[in-house]
Amino acid sequence: MRSKDETKVQLILGTALKMIERVGLAGLKMSDLAKEAGVATGTVYIYFEDKNQLIRELYLYLMHYNTADLNQPISENEPLKIKIKKIARNYLNNNINNPEHGAFLEQYFRSPYFHEDDATHQAEELALQPIYSLLVEGQRQSLIKDADPELLVTLVCGMLNEVAKVSIYTQKPITPAEWELTFSVLWDGIRS
Amino acid sequence: MRSKDETKVQLILGTALKMIERVGLAGLKMSDLAKEAGVATGTVYIYFEDKNQLIRELYLYLMHYNTADLNQPISENEPLKIKIKKIARNYLNNNINNPEHGAFLEQYFRSPYFHEDDATHQAEELALQPIYSLLVEGQRQSLIKDADPELLVTLVCGMLNEVAKVSIYTQKPITPAEWELTFSVLWDGIRS
Amino acid sequence: MRSKDETKVQLILGTALKMIERVGLAGLKMSDLAKEAGVATGTVYIYFEDKNQLIRELYLYLMHYNTADLNQPISENEPLKIKIKKIARNYLNNNINNPEHGAFLEQYFRSPYFHEDDATHQAEELALQPIYSLLVEGQRQSLIKDADPELLVTLVCGMLNEVAKVSIYTQKPITPAEWELTFSVLWDGIRS
Amino acid sequence: MRSKDETKVQLILGTALKMIERVGLAGLKMSDLAKEAGVATGTVYIYFEDKNQLIRELYLYLMHYNTADLNQPISENEPLKIKIKKIARNYLNNNINNPEHGAFLEQYFRSPYFHEDDATHQAEELALQPIYSLLVEGQRQSLIKDADPELLVTLVCGMLNEVAKVSIYTQKPITPAEWELTFSVLWDGIRS
DNA sequence: TATGAATGAGAATTCATTCAT
């Protein structure tokens, strides 16, 4: 026998993600997905109960990847401003390099596949935890405006999300000048 | 009778919009739409060629409404900071009060219904023109950072979009304190 | 619009019944059923949730028809032996003329479609009530063996069922001689 | 090793039989069968060409077992009535103890798997031969009604089949009293 | 126009069978 290939789950989820970016949830067909993933239709059903579960699983898969390493190469003893700059850049890159992620999530929350009870926003908050922590730390050091940190995270992410969207849409990478301006607005906006 | 017809078109489009906010394009079924609009399935097809056209029409309908008056109650001779504060608030309110709009557009661009040639981004830019103008004006007065105004618009709208999303999601209106903080971050971010 | 045709339910159920007699539950396909009933596949799904419910409904439909008029043309003041002879003949004819019924029920009780909780055997007992009553009446008149009437019904029906099966299988009607013998065995068997 | 193979064939056939009693031919899935038999799906296909052949084989397997010794412990020189009583009891026990047999045959004859040319009814007649002989013997001795013995066999078996069904369904064994009544009806019915 | 039952192409899902290990 062929051993149940864990890679295949990744393959199918990854393919689904790419396709949803292209055709939307509305356009995802199981047979197309199978074809594009290079497996038989039935194979998809070995790894996933049905279309519903596949898409639910997709969400969990993303949360796993997304949470990834926001503060990957940030050393502990850098000044806070630098830390925030780095984490913001990581967040931006994540968004730009994985446009499928945002695309999927946008669709997911307004679809018949999403049920409020999915451990949804918990996961999202978890993903933003590193940014949150950094801002709170900044408040403790009186470097950051003393206000609801939740709202600050919202504003910061809003800026970065939008910049990512534009970069994806125009297919142009962020230039150093654009990045400096972006961070300048971000930092001046939140610093106390 | 003509007005009755127009009413029905509006009824169907409005219903579709509300439903898409809930279930997404992926979940919109013509029969459900008819039921929720209180007409027969066949009736929908009297006013719209097919689902494609209905959704295309929806887009045009939105473009019409959306371009709404961002600088409605802003008098010409107020200081720029106040003008920007007012226009930002208008933009935020627009977003919060018409959650269907954003929801639909999000879905639309990643769906099989969208064809690149739709006069899409033109309209979007048109809608943001007032904000753009104000920022350029601010740069002329040396009040606003001297940088690509396009990017500034992006950053400003990003913040406001995200705040709107949170308000919609949590079903809580923006408190005065939240608004003040939001604008403070926005303004400190862009002022020179 | 075309008004929802109650006849169509009958048409579909009747067609299904005939087909099951021919190909068994194992061989019943929704598309074949639709074709043979002269409707579109989708139409079947207007009247029945899914294949499961269709078959469940079939059972109820049968119970309704089957219970029919076992003692149809039996006048109240005939001697008991004649009454029993007539009711037995009715029962036999029912079985022979509606071979689909037996065929379906045989299949149904051993199928994934049957769940114990179906108001099953109640209905069956109800159908046999007239025979039961007559036998009890006979016991009161000391004409019938004084023993568990339930078991007597079982034995009587067993004989008649088997005779019906043979008649159906050989495609030959019961001759008068065969009927006289059958009833002679039946009557001599149960009379006291 | 040869005996091991034979064991596996028996195992698969026996398992299939039990499953068909439960879910019918309609519900028998090769993968379920394999699982319940404790082998891999592929293994079933080592011993049987395909599902068709498996079921055909099942039929032959039954024909082999079923023809079991109806007049096993009946000594030649007992009175005819006793012989008939014993053979009837054997027949009844056979039915009750091997409910799978009847279940399978019921399903088989109305399935796409059955082809008229299967040596079906021949075998059945063969199985009933001992009863037939006894009845003819009884007629020769003027103990049994002088009528078509075929029909008499039908009636006798009909009674016994039905009693067996009830016993299987209610999961209760036949009590001595029930058996005495059953045989009384049987015997009084056929004796001259 | 308005209705909603009917249609049937097309999408989702199942399951007998194959095949690499």
Next chain:
DNA sequence: TATGAATGAATTCTCATTCAT
């Protein structure tokens, strides 16, 4: 042989669209 993952044809079921009333 034995295994069970993989296959894809066959089947169930959905839903945009038509049409008789």
